[in-house]
Amino acid sequence: MNFIITFVTFGIIFALIDAVWLKTSNALYKKELGSLIREKPDFVAAIIFYVIYVAGVSLFTITPVLDRSGSWLDVLLLAGMFGLVAYATYDLTNQATLKGWSKKIVVIDLVWGMAATAVSATVSYLLITNVFGV
Structure with a gap:
């Protein structure tokens, strides 16, 4: 049950934050x-990415911290590293394979x-623990 709550909560928060970023950038x-x-x-590829990414962050960062009663700092660090690895x-x-890929964009x-x-996962964790009582 933690995974489903985490998946939905993080999915909504990350989608909202990323939508603002994509629009402004x-x-x-x-x-x-x-x-x-x-x-x-x-949009099909985008939806597939978001489902996989949200599942990955939920499964490998937020849910394990919830299961072991860790802190929001644990989520912040784990999710930040997950985001860095995925985006890298x-x-x-x-950068290695395409001509014209911008180092600035990297x-x-x-x-x-x-x-x-990191921010989306941490906010999700705080909502899940303080509002949903998980």
């Missing part, structure tokens, strides 16, 4: 990546992935 990504950016996103996998692979994405995941 759109011009930067277009400027830095130019023709690599699609005019319209592939994407960005550094693109740095921005790594910081964003780490921060957005």
Whole structure:
């Protein structure tokens, strides 16, 4: 049951935070990546990413801390590292294999992935423990 509550809570919070980021950073990504950016996103691929990512963060960072009665600091650190690893996998692979992939975007994405995941997971943990009583 913890996993389902965690999945839904983190999924909503992360989606909201990431939507704000994607909206506000759109011009930067277009400027830095130019023709690599699609005019319209592939929403099927995006949904698959979000389901996998939310499941991963829920399974490997928040739920284990809930199960062992850890603290919000544990979630902050674990989720931050998870975000860094996931976003580094994407960005550094693109840097290694695609012509024109921006180093500036790599740095921005790594910081964003780490921060957005850490903050979203920590807020989720605090809601789950203080509001839902898990």
